[in-house]
Amino acid sequence: MQTHFTAEDLQKPHIREADRVLRTCVHCGFCNATCPTYQLLGDERDGPRGRIYLIKEMLEAPEGSDKVTEETRLHLDRCLTCLNCETTCPSGVEYHKLINIGRAEVERRVPRKASERALRYGLRKALVEPKRFQALFKLGLTFRPLVPGVLRDKMPPAPVDAGKRPEGSRHARQMLILEGCVQPGLSPNTNAATARVLDRLGIGLTPVAEAGCCGAIDFHLNAQDEGRARARANIDAWWPHIESGAEAIVQTASGCGAFVKEYAEILADDPDYADKAARVSELAKDLVEVLRDEALDDLEVKQGRRLAFHCPCTLQHAQKLGGAVEGVLTRLGFALTPVADAHLCCGSAGTYSITQPELSKQLRDNKLDNLEAGNPEVIVTANIGCQTHLNGANRTEVRHWIEIVDEALA
Template identity: 90%
Template structure:
C-alpha cells in the first residue's frame, strides 16, 4: 500500500511504525473472508481492509481534518482484535500493531463523550486489581438481581473451593505463574488445577504476589502508558526469580500469555527495560506449551467425558498455538467433538462484550451453536474471558481445559 506521510511525520515513532505496517498491505481482501464483524455486518469498514484504509486516511490527515470523525472510531471500536486476519493474510500484515496506533490516535483527535470515558475508566479500575475485583464480584453475587444485565450475565455463582495447591518447592524444575486479575475471582480452580497437574510432572509452580495484571486491559482500552507501567512492574517482580533460574513464566489465560509475549515490542524503546522485556517474553509460555513437551504417557488419566474445545483467538491467532490443546487432550485419551468455524471469535475479546454487547452476543450464540453441534458434555477453553462469556449463556457447562485434566487425574485408579 502506498503511503503519503511527510518527512516531519516520519520522525514520530508511531507514524514510522504505521507506515511500515501499511506498506506491507497489498489490498487483497483475504482478511475480510475470516473477519467475524465483516461476516455479521457486511460493511467494508467493519473488515480489516476497510479499517486499514480508515486508519491510513486518519494518520495522513492534518490535525482537525473533517474526515476524522466519531464514525471512524465506531468502526475501529467494532474490531475484536481477534487477529484472525493476521492468520489469513498472505503478506504478513501486523494489523494489531496498526490498530493500537489508530485507536490511540482517534482517541486523541476525537475525544469520547463523558459517559463513554467514564465506562472505560471504570472497566480498567474494576478489572485490573484482583482484590478490588474479587470484592466487587462478591458484592455483585450477593445482590445479583440489582446488577445491570450486561454485567449480570458474566457473573458466575460463587465458585467452589479450588482445593489445595501442592508446595512444589522440592522439585528441581521451577516455573512462575501469572495469577491474573479476574481469573482468581471467576475461576480460582484453574491455577490450582495447573499446580496439581504440573506437580505430578515434577514441576514446581511459584506465584509471585507482586506481579499483577499483565497490562492488556489498559493497553487495549488505549491507556498505553498504564499498560506499559504494569508490564514494567511485572518484570520487576519476576526478575529475581528469573535470575534464580526460573524455567518459564506460565500463563493459564491465553489473553495474558499473548500480551506478555508482546512485552518485547511494547517496551522496545525503553532503554531500562528493553532487554529484560525481551527475556520475559522469551520465557512466557502458555500452559499447553509446557504440557505438550512432557511425557504425558506417565500420567494415569481416567477419561470418558466428551469435550468440545473452543480455541481462543489469543491462543490460535496471537500465539499461533491452534491445535496444541487438542493435541494434548487427544494424547491423554479425551474424546473431542468436531467444531465448525473454529477459527472465528466467540465475541468475548476482553472488554468487547461490555462495550459492544449486541455484536458480542451474536458471535457468542453462533459459537455455542457450533460447539454444541457434537453434543459434548462439557465445553473447554483456554482463556477466562471466553470461559465467562460462553458460560453466561447458561447453556452447556464451560470450564478451563486443565480443570478437566485435573479431575481425570484425581479420579484415576
C-alpha cells in the same frame, strides 16, 4: 499500499511504524473473508481492509481534519482484535500494530463522551486489581438482581472451590505463574488445578504476589502508557526469580499469555527495559506449551470425557498455538467433537463483550451453536474471558481444560 506522509510526519515513531506496516498491504481482501465483524455487518469499514484505509486516512490527515470523526472511532472500536486477519493475510500485514496506533490516535483526536470515558475507566479500575475485583464480585453476588444484565451474565452463581495446591518448592524444576486479575475470583480452581497437574510432572509453580495485571486491559482500552507501566512492574517482580533460574512464566489465560509475549514489542524503545522485556517474552509460556513437551503418560488419566474445545483467538491467532490443546487432550484419551468455524471469535475479546454487547452476543450464540453441534458433555477453553462469556448464555457448561484433566487424574 501507497502512503503520503511528509518527512516531518515520518520523524514520529508511530507514523514511521504505521507507514512500514501499511506498505505491506496489497488490498487483496482475504482478511475480510475471515473477519467476524465483517461477516456480521457486511460493511467494508468493519473489516480489516476498511479499517486499514481508515487508519491510513486519519494518520495522513492534518490536525482538525473533518475526515476523522466519531464514525472513524466506531469502526475501530468494533474490531475484536482477534487477529484472524493476520492468520489469513498472505502478505504478513501486522494488523495488530496498526489497530493499536489507530486507536491511540483517534482517542487523541476525537474525545469520547463522558459516559464512555467513565465506563472504560471503571472497567480498568474494577478488573485489574484482583483483591478489588473479588470484593466487587462478592458484592455483586449479594445484590445480583441489581447488577446490569451485561455484567450479571458473566457472574457464575459461585466460584468452584479451588482445592489444595501442592507445595511446589520441593521440585528441582521451578516455574513462575501469573495468577491473573479476574480469574482468581471467577475461576480460582484453574490455577490450583494447574499446580496439581504440574506437580505430578515434577514441576513446582511459584506465584509472585508483586506481579499483577499483565497490562492488556489498560493497553486495549487505549490507556497504553498504563499498560506499559504494568508490564514494567511485572518484569521487576519476576526478575529476581528469573535470575535464580525460573524455567518459564506460565499463563493459564491465553489472553494474558499473548500480551506478556508482546512485552518485547511494546517496550522495545525503552532503554531500561527492552532487554529484560525480551527475556520475559521468551520465557512466557501458555500452559499447553509446557504440557505438550512432557511425558503425559505419567499423569495416568483414568477416563476421558466427550469434549468440545473452543480455541481462543489469543491462543490460535496471537500465540499461533492452534491445535496444541486438542493434541494434548487427545493424547490423554479425551474424545473431541468437531467444531465448525473454529477460527472465528466467540465475541469475548477482553472487555469487548461489555463495550459492544450486541455484536458480542451474536458472535457468542453462533459460536455455541457450533460447539454444541457434536453434543459434548462439556465445553472447554483456555481463556477466562471466553469461559465466562460463553457461560453467560446458560447453555452447555464451559470450563478451563486443565480442570478436566485434573479431575481425571488417577
